Amino acid sequence: MRRKNTTHEMMMGYMASSLLELMLEKDYSKISIGEIAKNAGVDRSSYYRHFKSKEDIISFFFDMVLKESLDGFINMSSIDFTIYIHSIYMAFFNYKKEILLIHSAKLSSLLLDVLSKRFHFNEYAANASLIKQYKLSYIIGGIYNNLIFWMSRDMKETPDEMTAISLQFRDEDSISLLSLR
Numbered sequence: 775m776r777r778k779n780t781t782h783e784m785m786m787g788y789m790a791s792s793l794l795e796l797m798l799e800k801d802y803s804k805i806s807i808g809e810i811a812k813n814a815g816v817d818r819s820s821y822y823r824h825f826k827s828k829e830d831i832i833s834f835f836f837d838m839v840l841k842e843s844l845d846g847f848i849n850m851s852s853i854d855f856t857i858y859i860h861s862i863y864m865a866f867f868n869y870k871k872e873i874l875l876i877h878s879a880k881l882s883s884l885l886l887d888v889l890s891k892r893f894h895f896n897e898y899a900a901n902a903s904l905i906k907q908y909k910l911s912y913i914i915g916g917i918y919n920n921l922i923f924w925m926s927r928d929m930k931e932t933p934d935e936m937t938a939i940s941l942q943f944r945d946e947d948s949i950s951l952l953s954l955r
Contacts (some may be wrong), residue, residue, distance in 0.1 A: 789810055893914050
């Protein structure tokens with residue numbers, strides 16, 4: 775079945791779902807572009823219009839998960855760190871099966887670039903002091919490393935537990951992530 779009348783994002787979502795379904799059946803390295811497209815119900819040319827590599831699909835999936843957790847915070851002038859970090863853990867937990875599948879395929883390192891883009895690190899760094907650049911880099915790295923370590927533990931802790939753990943490592947001052955931008 776070929777898909778018609780779909781948006782750019784819908785098409786990318788179909789291909790991400792297709793790749794993850796195929797990863798349940800076989801090794802990531804053995805999955806072809808043709809298989810992904812066929813399983814997604816799209817033409818091979820659609821794949822190439824949206825992605826350059828299979829890794830791009832995984833990055834898109836991570837971005838979709840983060841978008842789900844972070845979009846509600848875009849218009850806020852000050853973000854409560856507790857709610858913010860909890861929303862990230864919840865979004866990842868909601869996709870636990872897929873996230874652990876990606877991690878077991880040794881592709882979770884792609885998350886770091888996605889986090890940097892989601893936090894607008896390059897745009898921020900162009901106008902921020904060196905100290906603020908390092909601060910944002912530190913925050914992104916901490917979130918990334920906690921997510922990776924959580925994945926390595928099969929995400930056994932709940933999002934509430936992960937939030938409580940994360941809160942133990944931040945400064946007592948509330949973090950306003952938008953003030954970093």
